[in-house]
Amino acid sequence: MRAFHLLTGAEAPALLDLPVPAPAEHQILLHIAACGLNFADLLMIEGRYQDTPDRPFTLGMEVAGTVAALGAGVTHLAVGDRVAVFGGSGGLAEWGTFDAARAVPLPDSMTEETAAGFQIAYGTSHLALDHRARLCPGETLLVLGAAGGVGLTAVEIGKLMGARVVACARGADRLEAARAAGADHLIDAATQDIRTEMKALGGADVVYDPVGGDQFEAAFRACRPEARILTIGFASGSVPQIKANHLLVKNMTVMGLYWGGYLGFRPEVLTRSLATLFDWHAAGRLRPHVSHVLPLERAAEGLDLLRRRAATGKVVIRI
Structure with missing residues (x-):
């Protein structure tokens, strides 16, 4: 699979060919449709974000896509479900494994491109x-x-x-x-x-x-x-x-x-908030603004838009 990856040295992130991962216990394998970019991605590249993973890792904090496989112990989701996930990393790739507890089913009214830029913002x-x-x-x-x-x-x-x-x-x-x-x-x-x-x-x-x-x-x-x-x-x-x-x-x-941070100490607060927001979207009360949708091979260009503050609303990478 293709993935926008940071290696162990000081190199800039690059589009690499990596093996498709298999889901561990309590994880899902997601066929990623879209990934939202965030200013925190830039901080991760520089090693200045509070939750930067150890290199090497794949960038991309929030994604949306279709569940392709279930790890042991996952019972609340099914293969074929459309979900959004805040994974923290791993989203700028064609496939990714994520904690199943973080997967939020998407309403029919929301596209994957909208969902990929919805949760964090x-x-x-x-x-x-x-x-x-x-x-x-x-x-x-x-x-x-x-x-x-x-x-x-x-x-x-x-x-x-x-x-x-x-x-x-x-x-x-x-x-x-x-x-x-x-x-x-x-x-x-x-x-x-x-x-x-x-x-x-x-x-x-x-x-x-x-x-x-x-x-x-x-x-x-x-x-x-x-x-x-x-x-x-x-x-x-x-x-x-x-x-x-x-x-x-x-x-x-x-x-x-x-x-x-709420995922670590009061996840129920975050869950209630997201439920409210998805209800508001389904009722037509929110109108997410995505200013740029770019393909995976232009992920670096998307990050540069954030760096230069040249985007309004969200920049989303279509996988």
């Missing part, structure tokens, strides 16, 4: 806004990086939850994607001052930040008393330092959200 935003920040109707939500893979879902989910959504992104095209996802107000990070614009809107109750760096600092200074700031990631490459005395004065809270 929508799951992160829903868990962050609902479970962590407890976003309430009528509150003002500021979404940084609002045209990216997770940012765009935060705009959409925040609007569904009844918030006034302010989307911050760079450039008219990216802001238009955020507006189409439901944003009430737009801030161009390339030409406008985030703090000034947010102050004019009365400040933020919740900040959703996958960017970090200077944008975090500006958003922090534009928060209302009792605001909650969600740190989702650091796409800017800069991890901000938080002044605890400012948290004290404004009674603010800064909280982290690592979606995959």
Whole structure:
């Protein structure tokens, strides 16, 4: 089978021919139809992600496809079932083995290409806004990086939850994607001052930040008393330092959200969240945005789109 693989040295990932794996106990063999790309894939290549596997390994965190074989002990799935899986790695290949407990059956309304980019982006935003920040109707939500893979879902989910959504992104095209996802107000990070614009809107109750760096600092200074700031990631490459005395004065809270971490300590929270999201999709309340669908031989090009922040929504590799 073909697989986009990282070898043991410092080489860039390459498309290699590898043996098709066999499922171990409690695993499934998946005939992979599509794999969603994530910023974390770039961090894995650099060895900077918190859950980077030991080399060699195949990239690709989230996939969708058809169950081709069952390992011993798997009784809740059948050969031929369409499922999505958050595997953490192994998705950029024609076949893969994954923990059966992580496989989520797909509704008839969802294509594999949509499903491959659905779990992490929508799951992160829903868990962050609902479970962590407890976003309430009528509150003002500021979404940084609002045209990216997770940012765009935060705009959409925040609007569904009844918030006034302010989307911050760079450039008219990216802001238009955020507006189409439901944003009430737009801030161009390339030409406008985030703090000034947010102050004019009365400040933020919740900040959703996958960017970090200077944008975090500006958003922090534009928060209302009792605001909650969600740190989702650091796409800017800069991890901000938080002044605890400012948290004290404004009674603010800064909280982290690592979606995959819930699999290890409270998987039921993640499972409930995904069930809600799949129900919303089946009811037509979510409109996933996939900006690029590329074949496996162009996986490196897809990752470069993320690196350059040239995509809106998700980049998906069709296997």
